[in-house]
Amino acid sequence: MADREIDEATGVETMGHEWDGIKELNNPLPRWWLWTFYATILFSIAYMIYYPAIPLLEASTPGISGQTNRTALKAEIAEADAAKAGLVKRIAESNLETIRSTDELARFAVAGGASAYKVYCSQCHGSGAQGGPGYPNLNDDDWIWGGDLEAIYTSIKHGIRNGEDDDARDSLMPAFGSDEVLELDEIRQVVQYVLQVSGQEHDAERAALGAEIFGDNCAACHGDNAAGDQDIGAPNLADAISLYGNSAERLEAQIYNPQHGVMPAWQTRLSDETIKQLAVFVHSRGGGE
Numbered sequence: 001m002a003d004r005e006i007d008e009a010t011g012v013e014t015m016g017h018e019w020d021g022i023k024e025l026n027n028p029l030p031r032w033w034l035w036t037f038y039a040t041i042l043f044s045i046a047y048m049i050y051y052p053a054i055p056l057l058e059a060s061t062p063g064i065s066g067q068t069n070r071t072a073l074k075a076e077i078a079e080a081d082a083a084k085a086g087l088v089k090r091i092a093e094s095n096l097e098t099i100r101s102t103d104e105l106a107r108f109a110v111a112g113g114a115s116a117y118k119v120y121c122s123q124c125h126g127s128g129a130q131g132g133p134g135y136p137n138l139n140d141d142d143w144i145w146g147g148d149l150e151a152i153y154t155s156i157k158h159g160i161r162n163g164e165d166d167d168a169r170d171s172l173m174p175a176f177g178s179d180e181v182l183e184l185d186e187i188r189q190v191v192q193y194v195l196q197v198s199g200q201e202h203d204a205e206r207a208a209l210g211a212e213i214f215g216d217n218c219a220a221c222h223g224d225n226a227a228g229d230q231d232i233g234a235p236n237l238a239d240a241i242s243l244y245g246n247s248a249e250r251l252e253a254q255i256y257n258p259q260h261g262v263m264p265a266w267q268t269r270l271s272d273e274t275i276k277q278l279a280v281f282v283h284s285r286g287g288g289e
Contacts, residue, residue, distance in 0.1 A: 078103070084108070091273045096149040099280055106280065113281025130283055133244055134261055140287045142241045145169050146230040147289035153279035155266045165265035170231035176217065176284050177256030182254070186213050190249045197226045198240040 005014045015024040048054060048282055052068055054061040087108045091099060099105045117129070124135045126258070131137035141147060145155050158167040176182040193210030195202035215224065221234040228236035242285055243255050243261070265273055282288065 005010065064265050082165060088273050091276055095277060096153055097280060100149060100274060106284075109277040109280040110284050112280070113273070113277035113284075116270070116278050117281055120270065121278070124263075129282070134259060136243060136281075138282050138287060139285045140241070142236065142239055142287075143230060143289060144228075144233050144243075147283070147287060149279055149283050149288070151230070152282050152288065153275060155263070156275050156278050156282075158267065159265035160263035161260055162262055162265050165267070167234055168265055169263075171221075173221075173258040174252075175257045182213065182217065182255075182283060186210075187252055187255050190214050190218065190255060191248050194226065194237050195248065196252055198246065200240055200246070220229075256266045 005016070005023075006012070007014055007023065010025060014027045015026050017024040018028070047185075050065050051063040052060045052066070053063060071098060072108075084113045087105065090105060091109060094102070094105060099109050117125075118127070118220055121129075125131050125138055126135070129138040143151070144150055144282065145160075154167075155169060157182065158165045158169065158240065160169045162168050174181055189206045189210035190213050192207040193214050196204070196207040197212075214222075214226070218226075221232060222228055222237055223234070224238040228234045228238075235243065242250065242252055242254070244259055266278075270278075
């Protein structure tokens with residue numbers, strides 16, 4: 001064509017378009033690229049027809065296959081539940097000691113309990129069950145309400161001071177300071193006595209005075225030797241382990257105006273089989289009695 005314009009720099013025909021002195025060259029896309037592009041369009045159409053793809057108001061087009069990741073997951077979960085149904089049934093029908101002493105059941109319970117622990121318990125007791133201020137360490141042998149299988153099971157099932165379960169563990173320590181049962185100096189003498197019986201640095205003279213005050217006000221729950229009483233949830237004060245800290249300052253604060261922890265009643269949230277598995281798992285951590 002006589003009116004064709006050829007770009008001098010490249011020798012390529014122009015398309016006749018120009019903007020601000022810039023002209024478009026006639027460089028068609030390679031044929032292989034175009035056919036690949038057309039193939040992707042055809043593939044996307046086929047994909048939308050075969051799989052659920054197009055969003056609707058409340059769902060999506062089902063597609064010929066009806067297959068989704070969600071349905072695949074449901075199938076996998078159903079398969080896993082069917083595979084372990086026999087062991088779950090045996091867990092439900094067995095007592096805790098039988099579960100612990102039967103290798104197959106114990107392995108299953110510990111694995112299942114570890115999984116449930118990560119979901120429901122680690123937020124308070126820590127990923128390694130090490131606890132923290134106000135949250136008991138489940139790895140040691142210091143138990144407020146008892147650390148045998150039945151005691152752990154009961155604590156998990158009914159919880160602690162939750163106000164939702166009639167059988168929840170419940171005990172309250174008087175606020176000896178804020179309720180004006182003891183003078184501040186008397187509380188500090190008791191603190192020195194607790195430091196003494198727990199083998200920590202203390203003032204012996206003030207500890208001797210604190211021993212008498214302890215006997216009159218604290219021994220009824222914590223015992224004459226301060227070893228505690230698991231039946232009523234009175235902590236052992238002679239082991240240098242304290243839920244809220246064992247320094248003189250923390251002990252004083254706890255006696256003056258005590259904190260009281262709360263734990264949910266898991267029986268309304270978890271199956272009895274899961275609670276049994278949790279009890280066996282916690283017991284297996286090494287601190288179970």
